Amino acid sequence: MFKYLNKDIPASIVVFFVALPLCLGIALASGAPAFSGLIAGIIGGVVVGAISGSQLGVSGPAAGLAVIVLGAIATLGFDQFLVAVVIGGALQILLGILRAGVIGYYFPSAVIKGMLAGIGIIIFLKQIPHAFGYDKDYEGELEFFQSDGENTFSELINMLDYISPGAVIVTIISLIILLLWENVLSKKHKIFTIIPGPLVAVVFGVVYAMLMQDTSLEIAEAHLVKVPVPESLKDFGSQFTFPDFSAISNMKVWVTGVTIAIVASLETLLCVEAADKLDPHKRVTPTNRELLAQGTGNIISGLIGGLPITQVIVRSSANIQSGARTKVSAILHGIFILISVVTIPVLLNKIPLAVLAAILFVVGYKLAKPSLFKHMYKLGKAQFLPFVITIIGIVFTDLLIGIGLGLAVGIITILLNSYKNSHFLHKEKFNDINNKFKMNLAEEVTFLNKGAINRELHNLPKNAYLELDVTKTKWLDYDIVEILDEFAIRAKEKNITIQLISQRGTVENPTSYKVFFEKEKKEII
Known part of the structure; x- marks a missing residue:
């Protein structure tokens, strides 16, 4: 320690x-x-x-x-x-x-x-x-x-x-001391790394406040630290x-x-x-x-x-x-x-708040660098x-509300990405079949993905040929199974052929996706 x-x-x-x-x-x-x-x-x-x-x-x-x-x-x-x-x-x-x-x-x-x-x-x-x-x-x-x-x-x-010339002078000189100490002097000699620049700035502020009392450049009492004095x-x-x-x-x-x-x-x-x-x-x-x-x-x-x-x-x-x-x-x-x-x-009550403002300017800038x-x-x-x-939420409300807003946006972003990344669908010409489509389902497919998958299936044209690849899929929400079972009925009406591809082999036009996935040992939640 x-x-x-x-x-x-x-x-x-x-x-x-x-x-x-x-x-x-x-x-x-x-x-x-x-x-x-x-x-x-x-x-x-x-x-x-x-x-x-x-x-x-x-x-x-x-x-x-x-x-x-x-x-x-x-x-x-x-x-x-x-x-x-x-x-x-x-x-x-x-x-x-x-x-x-x-x-x-x-x-x-x-x-x-x-x-x-x-x-x-x-x-x-x-x-x-x-x-x-x-x-x-x-x-x-x-x-x-x-x-x-x-x-x-x-x-x-x-x-x-309410601008006070004395406070402005203290702030400017304190900032110069802090920046000079950190960026120049600390690299010149070891003594400047042992003595902290903020302490030098505070000492300057206290000396200034004492020397400038009863002058036009004085630091008003309201602009000094106020510690209870027993x-x-x-x-x-x-x-x-x-x-x-x-x-x-x-x-x-x-x-x-x-x-x-x-x-x-x-x-x-x-x-x-x-x-x-x-x-x-x-x-x-x-x-x-x-x-x-x-x-x-x-x-x-x-x-x-x-x-x-x-x-x-x-x-x-x-x-x-x-x-x-x-x-x-x-x-x-x-x-x-x-x-x-x-x-x-x-003595503490002689410290100008302007000095502390200068110290916190440096801290604030380092936290929010361009x-x-x-x-x-x-x-x-x-x-x-x-x-x-x-940032906007914190600056214009408070800490917890700002974090809550940022978290909400983060969750929405995740949901949108999940919506997009549940599957991959592309169309290709295969021999004499013009309307051949391939859909690859992701490793994990949840109810959040059912809107995107349902839309893609609904948009398939009549007489299409769909290869549904679930080789990589390990985890399926029951909502997705329901969508696929419902689509099987619509597929017959639109003369769409479905070929289901898994690690164990291929099944054409399965009558029950739930039974198929259970046999394939896919986890249905």
Whole structure:
């Protein structure tokens, strides 16, 4: 685990700076205390990171659960909502024991790649206002339609009335530092690979904010990170909230708990799949163990006043893009959050959001590179359509809806291909027979193929001669057998001769296809 500390420590610092405002922003969007988001970030890093088998995934509070959490807190109150978080975690452990982690493998690669590209575009778009000094909305709001009635693009228009010169300067210089560090300096000397560029950018931002106070280029307080500052150790302890277990019999608490378990598990499994695809070493995360880790994290988070936890692609992708090699990076980022909120909250509150916007610009661009779109386009419609629909759905709705749309398009594509590939039919002139046709059935023929096969048989002309080759067919749906039996009757009326070819020999004008296939030991379902 500690073999790659030279890569994991710099990556954990980057993830720490990315995660800190996200934890606070998601708590704000969820209608929960700001400290509850930090608790979830700490538990997600230290506890889930330690138990999980994912080497590069990072867990914490998720924007995708913000709407659910907001409604639940409004209905139940925060104390009773924490009971639902504990219940959700227990159910996730049960799902892991029942080996439900396999669900993640049923999502097509094109949809997962579309999810990553869509998240990259959203990250980029959502950080533009912060880069220009407009911070009305919370940092972690990733949905298109926002809680204040605005949307992603309307906020870009609103931003034009609130441009801060200081924020723009910080963003531009931070981007220059990041790009120069990664593309030039890191190749010049080893020292530039040990010290992460994002840390240098953050230090620059803090120094700039301090030096430019009370000038025309200052960074407004609204454009800085906002970490709760406890006045004493007792004040720090008072920020923890404990669940009200007297509400355990409340059906609404259980409904919320089940909802959290399902949504959090689905988001986690999708992010696991996506993170594994981004992993340069292509390691595979054990998904059932991941559900056990997430469930344990949610139980602990709920018990001490934290938000629900999932594996999250924004932090995971930042971790991967920063060169992390093992889970040590995720664990360290949680430890850094804990240490920093206890010891240096005042200093953290000097970090401009514009610096974090610059870091996330780079992350977003790497997730949605133009070369990825070119690559997917070259793979053909079957890959490109689900990819693009997933991106459009995520950008203009939210993560789960976008993935659902991409999955639906992927399934339709499969059905269409199955419809086309059930058989091969061609016409040829054979001696004195002009209307001779050959139809080869595929290895597996299901009810999805009956429309295509029925159409071809129906279009055969009178007095035709059909060779029906089932040599390669092993698996037949009973619907297909019915179609062939019905066609045998029509064939007599149209004077069509049918020659059935199999591995055992040839039969002309069989009276029952079902009997024939049973004799040939074809599996009829």
